[in-house]
Amino acid sequence: MNGRKLAIMRLMDSRKKFTARELAERFGVSVRTIQRDLDALQEMGFPLYTEVGVNGGYKVLPNRILPPLQLTQHEALGLFLMIKYLQRVPDFPYGSMREHLAEQYFSSLPQDVQDLIVRMREHVTFIQHPGEHLEILTTEILNAAVDKKEIEFTYHSRNGSKTTRAYPIGIYYDGGFWYMPARHKERVLLYRVDRMQQLRLLDSTDESIPSLQAWFKSEDDREGAEVVLHFTEFGSRLARSDVLFNSIQGNEWRGMVPLEEFPFTARKLLAYGPEVKVVSPAPLQHAVREMLEKSLSQYS
Template sequence: MRASRLVSILLLLQTRGRLTARELAERLEVSVRTIYRDVESLHAAGIPLYGDAGPSGGYRLLDGYRTRLTGLTADEAESLFLAGLPGPAAELGLGAVVTAAQLKLMAALPVELRDRAGRIQERFLLDAPSWYRDAEPVTHLPAVAAAVWEEHALRVRYRRWKAPQEVERRLEPYGLVVKAGRWYVVARCGGQVRTYRVSQILELHPLREERFARPPDFDLAAHWEAYRVEFEARLRRGEAVARLSPRGLERLADLMTPGVVTAARATAGPPDEEGWTRVTVPIESVEHATGEFLRLGTDVEVLEPPELRHALAATAGALTALYAGRDAPLGASRDVPLGAGGPASRPARQPGAAVRRITWKRRVTS
């Protein structure tokens, strides 16, 4: 561990030029006192490293000195594919390995390329998880990843949504996929390739003696795309016919999945005399569709099926009864994006609009 840290200090100084002891300590997650000891060890080893005192001081290498300790280990080379995904890399237990690999790669680049790579890293960030979701517990993810890499089977106890809810399965894992911050393992089970959510694995036992041969022509990306399309089509077997305002047609992409939006727009006819467009939308169930269409507010009118139309009317009536006679914040109408894919700000108040003070009372229940 200490040897790796000494190399990291050299590579950091080689790529950054000058760093203070505190900056080195923060990057390597150690104390400043530890950095002082490490610098003394590097001095003793003959490394041309010296420090400048004062506010603009710090440690730096002698001009022209470059270490040749830039060769990537096997683990570091493999982890480079996760370099843009710090969250998933950390969940796999590869956070420190990815950092070391990036550092070595930066140190090996010519100065001009190193500067360009550094600019990209400073200016772009890929944040994979979706909004408003807490991280899922993925206790067994490292063990699943090891089985994927080493091609050995797993015995798992798995929780699923249908009865029986808890089942035991023997899996031959082919690959891992992270989708919107959720981890899935693609594995062969009982002669079929299936997909399992890693957070739903309750118990796991590695079967290291039971090796399997991963099909050489298995394409994880192609399999996942086919699974995603098939899953959505299987989930949404029903259809709803609706009229959408121009704004509703535009907001559809923010409130529903890309597959649903594509299918709906493919059925769109020309706008009617009011500018509204008739579309056919794939739906999962009346209950689920009620929630989806309510988010469009008065920008949608469902025409079919009758049971969905009745469900929307009943919900709207219940809301009217609930809020009848109560003050509500101004602007809490269709102008406020509902269920958008990220933070949305309330539209600015129009000049001259009245302002009322709204008092919210806390309901106390026994």
Template sequence: MKKSERLNQMLRFINQKQRFTLQDLMREFHISKRTALRDISSLEEIGAPIYVEYGRYGGYYLLNQMTLPPISFNSQEIYALYFAMQALSSFSDLPFQVSFHSIHEKFINALAEKQREHIERIKDRVIFRNTEQIKESEHLETLLLAAIKNEVLNISYQTPQREGTRSIQPIAIYAMKGYWYCQAYDVTKQAYRVFRCDRITSVEITDIEPIIDLQEIHVHNAHSLWKPSEKAVEFKCLIDQDGVEHFQQQQFPSMELITENKSNYIVGWYEPNELEFIVKYLVSFGKSINIIEPAILKEHLRKYYKDVLDNL
């Protein structure tokens, strides 16, 4: 990192902390003690109101918060941002009703002419094959804000079989295979569930007290919250390496990948009303999967294939 870039980031770092030590700067910016001291002198030269207190509990202090210069990006950071934006291009719905095209236009217009030329060359040399969004999900913003604010929502949820009303506390939203999903605690059923966002036809903010404190839950460990009901059915399937790759591309909170005696298995559970879903999910593995248990799941899979053959 160039010194000018490091000083710019350092200004923002100390402006946020107010009090810092040399060790803080050395650890944050991966620099030596000598470089940290020189950087502090450079910051003082450009007007940063820094003073030092000596002693056991001493350190550097910022007298008052500074008005910081605009954020600037180097060429590599600009290219990385452009790559990240391309991931948005396949989604017609995004939280906060921001379209990819408006972001893309503002981004391109803010670049220098040479940077714009390089971006155009990248566009002609890199192909992004994203899964297109299949169905619209109009309530993403409300679902995400409810997760941020720890709010409970009343939703109307429509499945191919029926439509009903639920009270849920959203935990997180994510996109997979062209659909948006919402991880949530179903207050009505007192269980953790995943909802397809395009099937949520209406939402309403409630005054219901949230069941869980989302500040203690990270999106990546939220899967551990999913617990089976008393009627849930456990399953175990043997998969080959192609099956492992397929599982890594599409998986759900009620299942996990394990290894036993150098063989890979999917283990998990499904609720009785999710039988059709789990059969179609296992079908997507093709010949890469072999159901170990339960036997009834094997029978349903055979019936599915028989129905397909009968329709040929």
């Protein structure tokens, strides 16, 4: 692609509508030359259509093709690895484009770089949770969060299934699962996306819904208690890679935990087995013991 066609693409992206004469005057060429450039861009897949009339001209469709990246070889290799990694993250928003993007990007690279990537792929892989193919939900939730729209969905929990409404704050990926914090009435609740079904976008909006980043930084005003945990040396190493306990100091972790999160915290602690002990409070100790007793009862 020559420099003029690339400049035309960038100009179209910034202005949205233009005439062939305007482009011809801008680039110092004939209208016929510009029309040939536009025909070539359309053949490449650039989504143009023509509006007739006094105020008409060429316009780019909303789902337009953006200008190509100009990368060094190291950047090209890094970008390809990032694309391959995203292919392994289950239910990634807009994920249907990942395989297409990888193939299109790979085919546009010089042959020597393609050969290097083929060899490199034999020495690296990404292992992720397989997911349940709910990409459409993560995409719709993310769009609703950006637009501050309310959604309705069926949620499957330990207590059964029910239909609920909430304003999604956003989504985040942790431990192989997507999570959606959302405002339900006056509270913010956390939902696992793979337990959601039959999502429907509603018309109501709420401009007071915070962004996900703002929510992460906000104070948790739920009633809680200070939790003190003592880890073994091995448990401490595990805890430092855990988003919940990575603020551990030495072999001890202290933090405020909402009372309603005690069952979740107890289940997380069970995964550490003998590598952690709940020093306090007593209700969390009881929750851990109760789960252990239920597990042991299966073998009695």
